[in-house]
Amino acid sequence: MRAVVRKLGRAAAAVGAVVSLGVAGWLVWLLPGPQLAAILGFGPVDGVVTVYECHEATDADGYSTGTDCTGWYVPRRAGEPARETVIESAAGKHPHGARVEVRTARGRAYELSGTAVFDTGTTTGMLLVPFLAVAGWLVSCARGAAPGDGEGWFFAALGGMVAVIVLAVVAGILVAIGVAVF
Secondary structure, three states: OHHHHHHHHHHHHHHHHHHHHHHHHHHHHHOOHHHHHHHHOOOOOOEEEEEEEEEEEEOOOOOEEEEEEEEEEEEOOOOOOOEEEEEOOOOOOOOOOOEEEEEEEOOEEEOOOHHHHHHHHHHHHHHHHHHHHHHHHHHHHHOOOOOOOOHHHHHHHHHHHHHHHHHHHHHHHHHHHHHHHO
Protein backbone atom coordinates (compact mmCIF):
# COMPACT_ATOMS: atom_id res chain seq x y z
CA MET A 1 0.00 0.00 0.00
CA ARG A 2 2.80 2.37 0.87
CA ALA A 3 4.46 1.83 -2.51
CA VAL A 4 1.20 2.65 -4.30
CA VAL A 5 0.80 5.88 -2.36
CA ARG A 6 4.42 6.79 -3.13
CA LYS A 7 3.88 6.15 -6.87
CA LEU A 8 0.68 8.22 -6.83
CA GLY A 9 2.49 11.03 -5.03
CA ARG A 10 5.29 10.99 -7.59
CA ALA A 11 2.82 10.98 -10.45
CA ALA A 12 0.93 13.91 -8.89
CA ALA A 13 4.20 15.81 -8.50
CA ALA A 14 5.08 15.19 -12.16
CA VAL A 15 1.64 16.36 -13.29
CA GLY A 16 1.97 19.41 -11.02
CA ALA A 17 5.31 20.28 -12.64
CA VAL A 18 3.78 20.08 -16.11
CA VAL A 19 0.80 22.19 -15.00
CA SER A 20 3.15 24.78 -13.43
CA LEU A 21 5.15 25.07 -16.65
CA GLY A 22 1.94 25.26 -18.69
CA VAL A 23 0.55 28.07 -16.54
CA ALA A 24 3.89 29.93 -16.77
CA GLY A 25 3.89 29.67 -20.54
CA TRP A 26 0.27 30.74 -20.77
CA LEU A 27 0.86 33.78 -18.52
CA VAL A 28 3.89 34.86 -20.55
CA TRP A 29 1.90 34.47 -23.77
CA LEU A 30 -1.01 36.40 -22.23
CA LEU A 31 0.83 39.25 -20.49
CA PRO A 32 4.29 40.33 -21.76
CA GLY A 33 4.65 37.93 -24.70
CA PRO A 34 3.23 40.05 -27.55
CA GLN A 35 5.16 43.14 -26.43
CA LEU A 36 8.39 41.17 -26.09
CA ALA A 37 7.96 39.68 -29.57
CA ALA A 38 7.33 43.15 -31.03
CA ILE A 39 10.33 44.67 -29.23
CA LEU A 40 12.69 41.89 -30.28
CA GLY A 41 11.51 42.15 -33.87
CA PHE A 42 9.86 38.79 -34.46
CA GLY A 43 7.91 38.89 -37.67
CA PRO A 44 7.80 41.53 -40.37
CA VAL A 45 7.55 45.26 -39.73
CA ASP A 46 3.89 46.20 -39.19
CA GLY A 47 4.12 49.80 -40.33
CA VAL A 48 5.76 53.19 -40.07
CA VAL A 49 5.20 55.93 -37.48
CA THR A 50 5.83 59.53 -38.46
CA VAL A 51 6.85 61.09 -35.15
CA TYR A 52 5.14 64.26 -33.86
CA GLU A 53 6.97 64.58 -30.56
CA CYS A 54 8.91 62.58 -27.99
CA HIS A 55 8.78 63.01 -24.24
CA GLU A 56 10.06 61.36 -21.08
CA ALA A 57 7.48 58.84 -19.89
CA THR A 58 6.75 58.05 -16.26
CA ASP A 59 4.81 55.31 -14.52
CA ALA A 60 2.04 55.80 -11.95
CA ASP A 61 4.59 56.43 -9.18
CA GLY A 62 6.47 59.07 -11.15
CA TYR A 63 9.51 56.94 -12.05
CA SER A 64 10.96 57.36 -15.51
CA THR A 65 10.14 54.56 -17.96
CA GLY A 66 12.15 55.89 -20.88
CA THR A 67 11.08 57.89 -23.89
CA ASP A 68 7.67 57.65 -25.54
CA CYS A 69 7.01 59.15 -28.96
CA THR A 70 3.60 60.00 -30.37
CA GLY A 71 2.98 60.01 -34.06
CA TRP A 72 0.87 58.94 -37.02
CA TYR A 73 0.96 55.19 -37.69
CA VAL A 74 0.54 53.96 -41.27
CA PRO A 75 0.21 50.16 -41.44
CA ARG A 76 1.85 48.15 -44.21
CA ARG A 77 -1.16 45.85 -44.63
CA ALA A 78 -3.90 47.03 -46.93
CA GLY A 79 -7.29 47.58 -45.34
CA GLU A 80 -6.04 48.71 -41.93
CA PRO A 81 -6.72 52.32 -41.03
CA ALA A 82 -3.96 54.79 -40.26
CA ARG A 83 -4.16 56.16 -36.73
CA GLU A 84 -2.35 58.05 -34.03
CA THR A 85 -0.22 55.86 -31.79
CA VAL A 86 2.56 55.87 -29.20
CA ILE A 87 5.98 54.28 -29.62
CA GLU A 88 6.44 52.94 -26.13
CA SER A 89 10.02 52.98 -24.76
CA ALA A 90 11.51 54.35 -27.96
CA ALA A 91 15.19 53.94 -28.73
CA GLY A 92 15.69 57.68 -28.32
CA LYS A 93 14.16 61.09 -28.90
CA HIS A 94 13.31 61.07 -32.57
CA PRO A 95 13.09 64.48 -34.27
CA HIS A 96 9.74 65.79 -35.49
CA GLY A 97 8.87 64.17 -38.81
CA ALA A 98 11.17 61.15 -38.38
CA ARG A 99 9.83 57.94 -39.91
CA VAL A 100 10.30 54.93 -37.63
CA GLU A 101 9.56 51.33 -38.64
CA VAL A 102 7.65 49.60 -35.84
CA ARG A 103 5.95 46.41 -34.83
CA THR A 104 2.66 46.61 -32.96
CA ALA A 105 1.17 44.75 -30.02
CA ARG A 106 -2.06 45.56 -28.21
CA GLY A 107 -2.54 48.92 -29.90
CA ARG A 108 0.94 50.25 -29.18
CA ALA A 109 3.97 50.50 -31.41
CA TYR A 110 7.38 49.17 -30.39
CA GLU A 111 10.92 49.39 -31.67
CA LEU A 112 14.09 47.76 -30.41
CA SER A 113 15.48 49.77 -27.48
CA GLY A 114 17.49 49.06 -24.36
CA THR A 115 14.79 50.42 -22.06
CA ALA A 116 12.09 48.28 -23.65
CA VAL A 117 14.26 45.15 -23.46
CA PHE A 118 15.02 45.85 -19.79
CA ASP A 119 11.39 46.53 -18.84
CA THR A 120 9.82 43.65 -20.72
CA GLY A 121 12.66 41.22 -19.98
CA THR A 122 12.38 41.93 -16.27
CA THR A 123 8.62 41.44 -16.35
CA THR A 124 8.92 38.17 -18.23
CA GLY A 125 11.67 36.84 -15.98
CA MET A 126 9.93 37.80 -12.75
CA LEU A 127 6.84 36.03 -14.02
CA LEU A 128 8.71 32.86 -15.01
CA VAL A 129 11.10 32.33 -12.08
CA PRO A 130 8.55 31.38 -9.38
CA PHE A 131 6.84 28.90 -11.72
CA LEU A 132 10.18 27.40 -12.75
CA ALA A 133 11.20 27.02 -9.10
CA VAL A 134 7.93 25.30 -8.21
CA ALA A 135 8.23 23.04 -11.26
CA GLY A 136 11.82 22.17 -10.31
CA TRP A 137 10.78 21.33 -6.76
CA LEU A 138 7.92 19.16 -8.02
CA VAL A 139 10.23 17.33 -10.44
CA SER A 140 12.64 16.65 -7.56
CA CYS A 141 9.70 15.29 -5.55
CA ALA A 142 8.67 13.12 -8.51
CA ARG A 143 12.20 11.70 -8.63
CA GLY A 144 12.09 10.69 -4.97
CA ALA A 145 13.05 13.67 -2.81
CA ALA A 146 11.03 14.32 0.32
CA PRO A 147 8.43 17.09 -0.11
CA GLY A 148 9.93 18.98 2.82
CA ASP A 149 13.23 19.44 0.96
CA GLY A 150 12.06 22.62 -0.75
CA GLU A 151 14.13 25.29 0.97
CA GLY A 152 16.88 25.00 -1.63
CA TRP A 153 14.33 25.70 -4.35
CA PHE A 154 13.10 28.75 -2.45
CA PHE A 155 16.61 30.17 -2.33
CA ALA A 156 17.11 29.23 -5.98
CA ALA A 157 13.99 31.27 -6.79
CA LEU A 158 15.37 34.26 -4.88
CA GLY A 159 18.68 33.92 -6.70
CA GLY A 160 16.75 33.63 -9.97
CA MET A 161 14.95 36.90 -9.27
CA VAL A 162 18.29 38.66 -8.74
CA ALA A 163 19.69 37.00 -11.87
CA VAL A 164 16.70 38.18 -13.90
CA ILE A 165 17.36 41.79 -12.93
CA VAL A 166 21.10 41.52 -13.64
CA LEU A 167 20.52 39.81 -17.00
CA ALA A 168 17.86 42.36 -17.98
CA VAL A 169 20.25 45.23 -17.17
CA VAL A 170 23.05 43.62 -19.18
CA ALA A 171 20.73 42.86 -22.13
CA GLY A 172 19.31 46.40 -22.01
CA ILE A 173 22.78 47.94 -22.04
CA LEU A 174 23.96 45.71 -24.89
CA VAL A 175 20.85 46.49 -26.95
CA ALA A 176 21.22 50.22 -26.29
CA ILE A 177 24.86 50.10 -27.42
CA GLY A 178 23.90 48.06 -30.48
CA VAL A 179 21.11 50.46 -31.43
CA ALA A 180 23.43 53.45 -30.97
CA VAL A 181 26.21 51.90 -33.07
CA PHE A 182 24.08 50.42 -35.85
